[in-house]
Amino acid sequence: MSTAITVVGLGSGGEDQLTLGILKRLQKASRIYVRTLDHPVCKDLENLHLSLNSFDYIYEAKSSFPEVYDSIANELIQLAKQGTAGEEIVYAVPGHPMVAEATVGLLKERCADQGIPLSILGGESFLDEAFIRLGFDPIEGFQLLDAGVIDRELLQPKLHTVIGQVYDVFTASDVKLSLMEVYPDDTKIIVGHALGIEGQEVIQEVELYELDRVEGYGNLSLIYIPKSDNEQLTRRTFGRLHEIVEILRSPEGCPWDREQTHASIRKNLIEETYEVLETIDDDDPDHMKEELGDLLLQIMLHAQMEEELGTFDVYDVIQGLNDKLIFRHPHVFGDNKAEDAGEALANWEAMKAEEKKLKGQAKEGISILDGVPRDLPALMKAYKLQKKASKVGFDWDQVEDVFVKVEEELGELKEAIKLNYAAEEQMLELGDVLFATANISRFIGADPEEALAATNRKFTRRFKYIESRLAEQGKTIEDSTLEEMEACWQEAKQELKDY
Structure with missing residues (x-):
């Protein structure tokens, strides 16, 4: 059996801060080691003719505090192993052994693992x-x-x-x-x-x-x-935000906020999302900061409504997100590897499937198309549905095949219009054209929603250019001819340098 190690606290200052019990223990000890002599009480102890062995030499030999503490703990372990059963090594540290004393934490771990008796006596801390x-x-x-x-x-x-x-x-x-x-x-x-x-x-x-x-x-x-x-x-803290939203929804809060339901502010969530997207498109960080706050408020309000019902609160939302992020990134928080974005995405999809298994969501009765939000914008939803179907081989082999399909659907639309089909049938034929066109995006690596958004922005810039040029000529858009507008449009294409 090894020699026991007893850790004692030397207090925060001189002998007046040293407890009587610790002093008696030090006076009886056969071997005393101190972490450092750079402590006021050490000189008082030496004046009492106590012999102190210090580890100051380790501080001089190591380049960082963690290395120092590791070496001190190892040195004490070795001293205990070389000692005789029944003996005691007293290790004295500044202040209280359990307050900001890293070496004691290391000793607690290592002594337990190696069967070395360890006891800790208190002391006045700083x-x-x-x-x-x-x-x-x-x-x-x-x-x-x-x-x-x-x-x-x-x-x-x-x-x-x-x-x-x-x-x-x-x-x-x-x-x-x-x-x-x-x-x-x-x-x-x-x-x-x-x-x-x-x-x-x-x-x-x-x-x-x-x-x-x-x-x-x-x-x-x-x-x-x-x-x-x-x-x-506290204005920069999440806790204060939660508190403010809670107050707004309370009986003493805002009458308008109190009356809202998930359904009544549903459209707000969509509108705020699009306003954030607009700041991204405009590359406007200052405005983005504000709009992200507005979007966060919608999330906070929905979570607060559920907290009032006792279903969940926003901290449950955060925990669920943290758990999901850790679980779906095994290449970051686990042992999996991902050398590129493709491998990372494959890990993500694999862990999504594993999540469903753990939740008891068997494959039977589940469609490949499940998971695409019902209320996505139609073009974006078409893209996601086609992408899911393509993963199981329901797809064209090459983009040329898609062009053939687009031309086929366009022909059917022309026929529906020429033969004056019912309005609903014409609408469905138009939808087929748009759906087929969305397929092209996957083959050229473009998101159709982003592509159409870019074209919308381009059209807006050019049309505003027409309005501005006509205004310079003393005209309005309403009293200008198509030929005049077309001339300005062609000029806009050259001046604005967009595609």
Whole structure:
């Protein structure tokens, strides 16, 4: 059996922060190892004639903190294995062993795997001094973050936030940049050095943009952002959006929003989608940002209606989407490979089929054409139906065959018009022509909806050019002849340089 390892906390400062129980344990220990001598209490312990073995040499030999912590944990494991059963190695760390102490986490994993007895004794952490010296009660809402892994998703302005492990000005600079994604540049920030240590403590208030201009960052430094109810700080959060929509639909909210149903705002969802598409076509990022917000509002309203019924809420929607994205991308989140977009799409389709199996959706009774939304625009739907049918071989071999079909359908349309068929029959013949024409798109690698949209835009530009040119001549479109309009049209084709 190996020698036992006991981890003790040295507190946040000098001997006044060291508990009596830990001191007695240290005085009885035959071997004491400290993570670093760069801690105020170490000198006090040496004055008590305690022999401390430090791992500072590992800091000098390694290039990153993770490497340092890994090496320290491995060194302690080896010392324990070489020891004698019944003996004890005391490993002393700054503050509390379970607060921002990576080596202890590694020891918990590795000692359990290798049968080495491990016990952990507490100690005053730097948080104890932070609560006192910075003057806030953590029960009001509090979070502790590591300066090395901070990002916008972790920041919650409604909570008191303490950021530890701010070892140097470079780390402080990284923290500043992360905080600026949520907080205004002039937000008041507290920087604390050596809290509670007489003669060393420094507490300084600065504006956020000055955070990396503060001097004195080191092992005993932290950053504190007081909690705030300033609504401006939550305007960029999804939680606030959910809250606003919930208020709008509440009895105290907006009368119009309260009255809406899925059916009453159904058309809004379609309209907002097309407005987003327009910004994409116009390559207008600023307008796109606004229209995407309008589209998101429609999603939020539909989800809120279901939340009120207890069916699901928007967070269920998000979870379902996350699950789907992970499941359908095994080449990203799993062991599958995809060297190009084609292989990625094949993985996607395979996982869609697997999803149906897992949901108990047997192939019997399911059409190849299932999955195409009923209310898609007709041209887009024709394209998707044809694409699905082609996957099982129901298709022409070459585009020339499609041209023959288009000419055949066009002939039938001409005949229906010439012989004055009923309006409904003429309409159906026109639909056959459009449906056959949509087939060409797959053979030339074009989306028919995008192709027609491009032509619509081209027609609009040219027609507006006609109106503008006629206006320059003192004429309106209404009092111009077809020949005059045609002349301007030909001019537009040359001037606008579109196809």
